[in-house]
Amino acid sequence: MLQLQYIRDNKEEVIARLSVKNIDAKSSIEKILEIDSDRRKVQNELDTLLNEANILAKQIGELMKAGKKAEAEDMKNRSGALKETAKKLEDTLKGHEDDLQKTLVLLPNIPYKLVPKGKTPEENETVFTHGEIPILPQTAQPHWDLITKYDLIDFELGVKITGAGFPVYKNRGARLQRALINFFLDRATAAGYMEIQPPILVNEASGFGTGQLPDKEGQMYHVGVDNLYLIPTAEVPITNLYRDVILKASQLPVKNCGYTPCFRREAGAWGAHVRGLNRLHQFDKVEIVQLAHPDNSYAILEEMREYVAGILKELELPFRILRLCGGDMSFASAMTYDLEVYSGAQKRWLEVSSVSNFESFQSNRLKLRFKEAEGKPQLAHTLNGSALALPRIVAALLENNQTENGIRIPKALVPYTGFEMIN
RNA sequence: GGAGAGAUGCCUGAGAGGCCGAAAGGAACAGUUUGCUAAACUGUCGUACGAGUCAAAUCGUACCGAGGGUUCGAAUCCCUCUCUCUCCGCCA
CATH class of the missing domain: 3.30.930.10 (Bira Bifunctional Protein; Domain 2)
Known part of the structure; x- marks a missing residue:
């Protein structure tokens, strides 16, 4: 499996070199990069959300200890809402990761520079x-x-x-x-x-x-x-x-x-x-x-x-x-x-x-x-x-x-x- | 095949809802001390992804066998699976 980071940094080169194996990888590579950028966007959103939830959970814990039940209840509701959104984002993220993996796994290795072009x-x-x-x-x-x-x-x-x-x-x-x-x-x-x-x-x-x-x-x-x-x-x-x-x-x-x-x-x-x-x-x-x-x-x-x-x-x-x-x-x-x-x-x-x-x-x-x-x-x-x-x-x-x-x-x-x- | 126990970092091993990415010891690595070796002392000591950067620093998220669930919050509670160990049976 090719390294994603390498594909990201060397898109054109990857396509050109795969053509030595008679593979037209242009569309798969573009698909990979697109899924990848979506994936990163979703992960970013998700991480921000989970961060909020973690902070909230800590605050709730402290409020409970201090006996401020009413305030804690209010925050619990907010946390619940966060969690629902997070769940959806997690599913999306997982979907992207699976798609990425599936496409990536089907790409053959890039031939070394000494490898001659040829079919038979x-x-x-x-x-x-x-x-x-x-x-x-x-x-x-x-x-x-x-x-x-x-x-x-x-x-x-x-x-x-x-x-x-x-x-x-x-x-x-x-x-x-x-x-x-x-x-x-x-x-x-x-x-x-x-x-x-x-x-x-x-x-x-x-x-x-x-x-x-x-x-x-x-x-x-x-x-x-x-x-x-x-x-x-x-x-x-x-x-x-x-x-x-x-x-x-x-x-x-x-x-x-x-x-x-x-x-x-x-x-x-x-x-x-x-x-x-x-x-x-x-x-x-x-x-x-x-x-x-x-x-x-x-x-x-x-x-x-x-x-x-x-x-x-x-x-x-x-x-x-x-x-x-x-x-x-x-x-x-x-x-x-x-x-x-x-x-x-x-x-x-x-x-x-x-x-x-x-x-x-x-x-x-x-x-x-x-x-x-x-x-x-x-x-x-x-x-x-x-x-x-x-x-x-x-x-x-x-x-x-x-x-x-x-x-x-x-x-x-x-x-x-x-x-x-x-x- | 039957019965029971368990799975935590490189290893051993604590932890039993919030102070835990995780005690302690060992190993390893770097340094100090030392004529050398040993010992002692000090420090470092997980991985992935994301944000950030020329690169770092740094920040966020996840991960305590795997996958689900309960909860505001899970290494810790519940369910399923996988694997390992012990005893019995069988056996090259």
């Missing part, structure tokens, strides 16, 4: 590439065939016990999952991220805090009886750890990481390009989260991007980094880098990580603030990134590393898998 993924900007695109022999197989060949994952069994998009990992496929999770967590903790094991069901307030609710509830699985949501990413529980918290400036940056399964309904997203591990309802991911001082959150974004790139290098996967254009960015993000690995047999780039700076957009909803030694609390910046999402990493590893003798495990991973080849 084709307009994303490639800022970095690493590694050679592998040229595989004609006989090279896509990962879904390799998975069957080496009996690593059983999709049909998943359908049987749950449904499509819920794979069952087996044998060295299961072991590879565990290896990757441990590898990712070890790297993250070594880089100073404190490991968290959060709940994977969250309440409504948490869903709201990170921006999944009220707008995108369709993407989450909902447990109706207890009104809880299965998390689509560890970002939700981990960032919400700091909801309603005021940190000391000296505690920044806060660095957390966590492994969780992630659940996505992906309603309507099924179709082409989703075979095998490309898109799932349940998958594993290690997430990194940072809470940063606004002065250096973009330096931290770069640091996080470098960190994820480093892991991909260790895994010996060719990858590229995209700076997402306005139209491809998420609702809450101010700037996002996508990291994509090249999957040799599918001959496609697969998104394996998304690293974003949300600036104060989430923290405004979360009331996540920090305080300098002097001065008022201010909103912290939140950032997060996948480091990494497993399924597409597995897909690329299988496809790129296939040989006649089996699939080669990258060196960095061997201590975790305990085997060098899948064969």
